[in-house]
Structures are given as C-alpha cells and as structure tokens.
Amino acid sequence: xxxxxxxxAGFIGSHIVDALAARGCTATxxxxxxSGKRDNVEAGIALTVGDVxxxxxxxxxxxxxxxxxxHLAAQIDVRRAVRDPxxxxxxxxxxxxxxxxxxxxxxxxxxxMSSTGGALYGEPxxxxxxxxSVIQPLSPxxxxxxxxxxxxxxxxxxxxxxxxxxxxxNVYGPRQxxxxxxxxxxxxxxxxxxxxxxxxxxxxxxxxxxxxxxxxAQANMLAMRGPLDxxxxxxxxxxxxxxxxxxxxxxxGHPVAREYAPARAGEVRRIALNAEKARHELGWKPSVSLAxxxxxxxxWVRTCL
Ligand SMILES: NC(=O)c1ccc[n+]([C@@H]2O[C@H](COP(=O)([O-])OP(=O)(O)OC[C@H]3O[C@@H](n4cnc5c(N)ncnc54)[C@H](O)[C@@H]3O)[C@@H](O)[C@H]2O)c1
Numbered sequence: 001x002x003x004x005x006x007x008x009a010g011f012i013g014s015h016i017v018d019a020l021a022a023r024g025c026t027a028t029x030x031x032x033x034x035s036g037k038r039d040n041v042e043a044g045i046a047l048t049v050g051d052v053x054x055x056x057x058x059x060x061x062x063x064x065x066x067x068x069x070x071h072l073a074a075q076i077d078v079r080r081a082v083r084d085p086x087x088x089x090x091x092x093x094x095x096x097x098x099x100x101x102x103x104x105x106x107x108x109x110x111x112x113m114s115s116t117g118g119a120l121y122g123e124p125x126x127x128x129x130x131x132x133s134v135i136q137p138l139s140p141x142x143x144x145x146x147x148x149x150x151x152x153x154x155x156x157x158x159x160x161x162x163x164x165x166x167x168x169x170n171v172y173g174p175r176q177x178x179x180x181x182x183x184x185x186x187x188x189x190x191x192x193x194x195x196x197x198x199x200x201x202x203x204x205x206x207x208x209x210x211x212x213x214x215x216x217a218q219a220n221m222l223a224m225r226g227p228l229d230x231x232x233x234x235x236x237x238x239x240x241x242x243x244x245x246x247x248x249x250x251x252x253g254h255p256v257a258r259e260y261a262p263a264r265a266g267e268v269r270r271i272a273l274n275a276e277k278a279r280h281e282l283g284w285k286p287s288v289s290l291a292x293x294x295x296x297x298x299x300w301v302r303t304c305l
Contacts, residue, residue, distance in 0.1 A: 001025045002065050006052060006099055007072030008045075009036030011176045012114060012168075015217040016070050017045060023221065030061045031073065040175055052095030055102075062102035068224055071099050072114040078141045082266060085140035092144035093151065100155040110162040112223045113152055116145045117167035117232045117273040118209070128209065128236040128272035131167070138266050149230070156228065164223040166216075169234030169273045173213030173293060174300035184241065185210060185294065189301040192248055192256055200241050202263030207238035209272035212288035212296075222282040234273030235286045244290075251294045 003020050007013040008029030013036065020027040021042070028046040041047050050057035052073045062069060074092050075081060081088035096113075103111050121129040122136035137143045149165055156163040170183065178186035188198045211234050219233045239247070249256050278284040288296075 001067050003027045003068040003070065004030060004062055004066045005070045005072065006030045006058075007036065007074065007114075008070070009033055009038060009040050009047065010072060011173075012171055012213055012216055013070070013072040014040035014175055015173070015213045016072070016220050017041065019217040019221050021045070025068075028061075028066075030058070035076070035177070052098055053090055055098045058098040059102045059105060062099070062106045062108065064106050066106055067109045068112065069099065069103050069108050069110075070112045070114070070220055071096060073099075074114075074145070076141070078119070078139045078266070081139055081141035081144070085143075088140050089144045089147070092141070093147045096148040097151055100151060100161065104155065104159045104161055108161070110164065110224060111152070111155075112220055113149070113163065113165045115149055115165050115167045116142065117234060118169055118268070118271050120146055120167065121271065123268055123270065127238060127270060128234070128274040129232070130274040131230055131232055131277060138268060162228055164226065164228055165230040166219055166223060167230065167232050167273065168216055169209035169211045169232070169271070171213050171216050172210050173297055176213070176297075178301045178304065184208070185244070185297055186301060188245065188248060188256075189294070189298045190305070192252060193298065193302055193305060197257040197259045198245060200245075200258055200260050201267070202260070204242035204245070204258075204260065205240050206267065207240045207270045207272065208244075209234040209237060210239055210244070210290060210293070211235050211286055212293035215286045215288055218287075219278060219282065219284045222284050226282040229277070229281060231278040231281065232273040232275045233278055233284070234275050236272055236274055238270060238272040239290065247290050248294055251291055251298065
C-alpha cells in the first residue's frame with residue numbers, strides 16, 4: 001500500500017508518516033519545508049520538496065502508484081491569514097484543488113483531509129460542537145479551510161474520488177513548534193522548562209479542546225477504511241488556559257509563573273468538539289490523557305532546548 005503525505009514534514013503530518021510506516025505502508029512526503037523540517041522525515045522516506053501551489057509539481061509527485069493521499073499542507077498561521085487572506089487562500093484553497101486534481105488524474109483510492117473544527121464553528125451555541133454546528137469562521141484561515149472542504153465535496157460528488165474530512169480540535173504534542181506562533185501547549189512547555197513566565201492573553205478562562213497528536217494520527221489510519229464523511233476529532237472536553245497551567249503544575253510538581261496580557265482579537269472564547277460520530281463510524285476515541293500528553297510534550301521540548 002502506497003501513501004503520500006502532503007505536508008508530511010510538519011508536526012501532524014510527520015506523525016501520520018510514522019503511523020503509516022508502523023503499519024507497513026510505504027509512505028512518501030511532499031512538502032515545501034516552509035514550516036516543516038527535513039529532520040521530521042525519517043531517513044529512508046522519500047521527500048519531494050515542492051509547493052502545493054505548483055500544479056505541475058503536485059501532479060508529478062502524485063503518481064499512478066499512490067493509493068492514499070493525506071493532505072496537511074496549509075498556511076496555518078491565523079494572524080498571517082488575517083494580514084494576507086489572499087496568500088492563505090492560494091495555499092489552502094488553490095493548493096488543495098491541485099492535490100485533488102492530481103488524485104483524480106492518478107486514480108488515487110482515497111483522499112484524507114486535515115481540516116479544522118476549532119476555526120470553523122466560531123462561538124457555537126452548544127458545546128461540545130457537533131459537525132452540524134453552524135459554520136461561522138472568525139478568521140480567513142477558517143474560511144479557506146471550509147472552502148477547501150467544499151471543493152473536496154465537489155471532487156467526491158462529481159469526480160468519484162473517495163474523500164474523508166477530519167476536523168481537528170487543538171492538536172498538541174512532540175514536533176509542534178514550541179516557539180513563536182506555535183501551539184499554546186508547546187509554547188507553555190518551553191517557557192516552563194526555561195523557568196520563564198507563560199504569557200496568557202486575556203483572563204485565561206477561554207477554553208480549548210486539547211487532543212494529543214498520536215490520537216490524531218490514529219484517526220487518519222482509521223479513515224483509510226471507514227465511511228466517507230466529515231468527522232470531528234477532539235476530546236469533547238473544554239480546558240481553560242488556567243486549567244492547562246494547573247495541569248502543567250501537577251506534571252512538573254512546582255508552581256508555574258504566568259503573566260496576563262490583553263486578549264487578542266479574533267480568538268474564540270470557548271470551543272470543544274463532539275467526536276461521537278468518529279467514535280461510531282471509525283471506532284476512534286482519544287486514548288492519551290492530558291497529563292500524559294503534557295509529560296510527553298515536555299520530554300520532547302526538553303530535547304530542543
Ligand atoms: N495543529 C493543530 O492544532 C491543527 C488543528 C486543526 C487543523 N490542523 C490542520 O492540520 C494540518 C497540519 O497542521 P500542523 O499543525 O501539522 O502544521 P505544520 O505547519 O507543522 O504542517 C504543515 C506542513 O505543510 C507544509 N506546507 C505549508 N505550505 C506548503 C505549501 N505551499 N506547499 C507544500 N507544503 C506546504 C509545511 O512545510 C508543513 O510541513 C494543516 O492542514 C492544519 O490546517 C492543525
């Protein structure tokens with residue numbers, strides 16, 4: 001079985017590559033290394049460096065022998081998307097169309113999309129948010145990911161491509177960039193290990209649904225066989241940033257210094273995803289507790305200092 005992971009040198013993509021290799025699948029990676037790293041790709045895994053906006057490069061990479069394509073390449077920086085929605089759309093919409101076209105040309109068996117739940121549902125009226133929640137993105141990033149979903153629906157309906165869309169909550173774990181604009185768990189972990197204050201934007205009572213990256217990779221493995229659908233992947237549990245810091249304190253065994261800064265515009269107040277559908281249709285459920293996931297993230301961030 002041959003699989004191509006587009007964006008496979010990145011945080012989540014590289015864990016999907018590992019999961020595929022563990023199942024005996026031959027995985028190859030297509031990535032422009034804009035945020036991904038060559039080191040994330042195990043020696044022996046073929047890596048094509050290219051941009052999803054380059055239709056020809058994508059077409060060449062997705063050859064006739066690829067059975068499954070996992071699509072993760074994206075412009076994921078929400079603040080950058082706000083500054084430059086055009087660029088965000090070129091990568092997240094235009095790039096996805098190029099990958100979908102290449103899949104149809106190469107008769108790929110199935111296309112699995114890494115989409116977002118956290119950035120699609122805005123401030124849902126009911127939590128945890130189900131897949132039927134109103135789509136009301138608060139950022140161009142959420143708009144472009146949803147637009148890509150709509151093209152995926154078209155390629156499925158009209159071109160017969162098998163497609164599965166996985167909408168993730170806040171994914172965290174090893175290989176997530178712990179600096180700059182990376183995920184909050186990695187950033188806090190780095191500050192804690194360096195003995196620096198964690199910066200909390202707002203009052204810290206905003207909630208997120210933290211799902212460990214190995215569980216997300218496992219959802220992708222199950223999506224290779226499950227029904228063709230759109231599925232939330234999250235724990236359903238709301239964790240406030242203050243609760244996250246308390247969880248870190250329990251793991252490291254000492255108080256964690258923090259500073260509160262003004263809230264940032266465009267960030268949702270509360271979000272958690274209802275993943276009951278993934279449980280029923282894929283047999284997926286999260287298996288890594290927050291405490292265990294934080295300990296594993298801290299252990300990895302320590303190796304980067
Ligand atoms: N991390 C999360 O919490 C989260 C939540 C919801 C959805 N997602 C989705 O999961 C996917 C992976 O996210 P991640 O957190 O691993 O981010 P990441 O930045 O680590 O991975 C994205 C990968 O795509 C590559 N890439 C970016 N632009 C490209 C381009 N134009 N051409 C080719 N490759 C390109 C990057 O180099 C990187 O390796 C994204 O599609 C993102 O929207 C992530």
